[in-house]
Amino acid sequence: MRSTGRALAAVVGAAALLLASACGSGEDDTATTTVEVFTWWADGGEKAGLDALADLFASACPGQRFESGVVAGGAGVNAKQVLNARLQHNDAPDTFQVHAGAELLDHIDAGQVQDLSAEYGTWGLRDALPAGLVADLTVGDGIYSVPAGVHRANVVWANDQVLADAGILTVPKTMDEFIGNLERLRRSGVESPLALGRDWTQLMLLESVLISDLGPKRFSGLFTGTTKWDGKPVRQAIGDFARILEFSNTDRDSLDWPDATRLLIDGKAAYQLMGDWVAAEMAAATFNGYDTFTFPGNGKAFQWMADSFVLTTDAANPEGARCWLRTVASPQGQQAFNRRKGSIPARTDAPTDGLSEYQLEAVSIWQSGTPVPSCAHGSACSQPWQNAANAALGAFSTSGDAAALQSALTAAAKQFIRQP
Structure with a gap:
C-alpha cells in the first residue's frame, strides 16, 4: 500500500492533469502536482547541483512542484536500501537517481522502471549523447534512464x-x-x-x-x-x-x-x-x-559513471516525472547541474559556460577518449x-x-x- 500522502498526491495529480500538460500548458498554472525526486544528494556540490535542477524544473514545468526524497549516505549506500524497501512495498517515488548502466538491471527485470526509448527520440538524446554511452544505456531494445551528467573515476x-x-x-x-x-x-x-x-x-x-x-x-x-x-x-x-x-x-x-x-x-x-x-x-x-x-x-x-534518473512504473505523477526528466536531459539542465556538482554534461552539445578548468579538460577527454565502464x-x-x-x-x-x-x-x- 502507498502512504496516505502519496495516495493523496495521485488523486490531486489526476485532477491537475485534466487542466495542464506534464510541463504545464499555460491554461492553468495555479494547479500544482508534486513530483517526488529520490536521491542521496544531501549536501555539498551534489545538493547544489540538485537545487539548480529543481529551480530550472520550477520554471520549465509550471503546475509541477519538486519534492525532495533525499536519503543521506556516501555513494548512496543508505538510499539504495531505502529505495529497494519502498519499491518492494509499492511505495515508489516518481523518479529516482541511479548510476546508469548495469546497476539498473535488477530494477528493469522487476518491471519497476519504464522504457524511455520514445522520449530519447523526442528529446533528441540519440544525437546529443555519445553513441557509446547510448549503447551502454540500452538493455535489449529499451533505454531506461536519462543521464544528468558524467563523472570520471580513474x-x-x-x-x-x-x-x-x-x-x-x-x-x-x-x-x-x-x-x-x-x-x-x-x-x-x-x-x-x-x-x-x-x-x-x-x-x-x-x-x-x-x-x-x-x-x-x-x-x-x-x-x-x-x-x-x-x-x-x-x-x-x-x-x-x-x-x-x-x-x-x-x-x-x-x-x-x-x-x-x-x-x-x-x-x-x-x-x-x-x-x-x-x-x-x-x-x-x-x-x-x-x-x-x-x-x-x-x-x-x-x-565513466553517469548520474541518471528513471521513470518508475508505479509513479503517482508520471507526466510530472517526464517533465523532470526532460529538464534533466536539456542542454540548460545539464549545464546548470554539472557546473555546480563538478561533473560534466553527458550531452556533447551542452553549453560549457561556467565550468572549471578541470571540467573543460574532462569535456575534451570525454569527447575524444575511450569510454570505459x-x-x-x-x-x-x-x-x-x-x-x-x-x-x-x-x-x-x-x-x-x-x-x-x-x-x-x-x-x-x-x-x-x-x-x-
Whole structure:
C-alpha cells in the first residue's frame, strides 16, 4: 500500500492533469502536482547541483512542484536500501537517481522502471549523447534512464606540498613509476602515501590497476565474459594492486571517501585515487594545493559513471516525472547541474559556460577518449555483483590472500555475467 500522502498526491495529480500538460500548458498554472525526486544528494556540490535542477524544473514545468526524497549516505549506500524497501512495498517515488548502466538491471527485470526509448527520440538524446554511452544505456531494445551528467573515476589527486617535500616534481607515467613514488614518500616519512577508504573505493583502485595492466578493451571484457577473471593478466594486476595497497592508511576499511580525502588535504597522504567529485570537497575545504592526473598506465581511458534518473512504473505523477526528466536531459539542465556538482554534461552539445578548468579538460577527454565502464559505480556490473566484489576486497584488505581474491572475483563473474 502507498502512504496516505502519496495516495493523496495521485488523486490531486489526476485532477491537475485534466487542466495542464506534464510541463504545464499555460491554461492553468495555479494547479500544482508534486513530483517526488529520490536521491542521496544531501549536501555539498551534489545538493547544489540538485537545487539548480529543481529551480530550472520550477520554471520549465509550471503546475509541477519538486519534492525532495533525499536519503543521506556516501555513494548512496543508505538510499539504495531505502529505495529497494519502498519499491518492494509499492511505495515508489516518481523518479529516482541511479548510476546508469548495469546497476539498473535488477530494477528493469522487476518491471519497476519504464522504457524511455520514445522520449530519447523526442528529446533528441540519440544525437546529443555519445553513441557509446547510448549503447551502454540500452538493455535489449529499451533505454531506461536519462543521464544528468558524467563523472570520471580513474583520476589521481595529489597534494603538491607533500610531493615537493619528498622531492617528487613530475607526474608518474607508468605503474612502476607510481609505486616508486609511493616508496620514496614512505622513506621520506609519509606513513600513508596513498589515502584510501573502504570497499567500493578499493574496487575503484583495483579497476584502475586492471585498466593499466589489461587495457580498456580487455578490462571491459571482464564484465561481458570475453576476458577471464582467472587468467594470468588479472593475477598480475592483483599483484600490482596488493603492492599499492601496502602504502595506504591502515584504517582504510573504516573510512568513507571524504575521510580519505581529508587525509590528503591535511598533508597526511600524497595521493588519492577517486572520482572527480573530489573537486567539490576540495573547494568546500578551501584547499587549492593539489594537482590531478589520469591513473598511471590508463592512457586515454575515461572510466565513466553517469548520474541518471528513471521513470518508475508505479509513479503517482508520471507526466510530472517526464517533465523532470526532460529538464534533466536539456542542454540548460545539464549545464546548470554539472557546473555546480563538478561533473560534466553527458550531452556533447551542452553549453560549457561556467565550468572549471578541470571540467573543460574532462569535456575534451570525454569527447575524444575511450569510454570505459565501472563496476564500482554500476555502469559495468549489477548491484549484487558489485556487492560480491566489495566483500571480496574487504576480505583481501585484511588477509592479503591474492589467490582467494582472484577466486572470489572469478566466482562472482560466473554467477552474474548474463549470457547473450
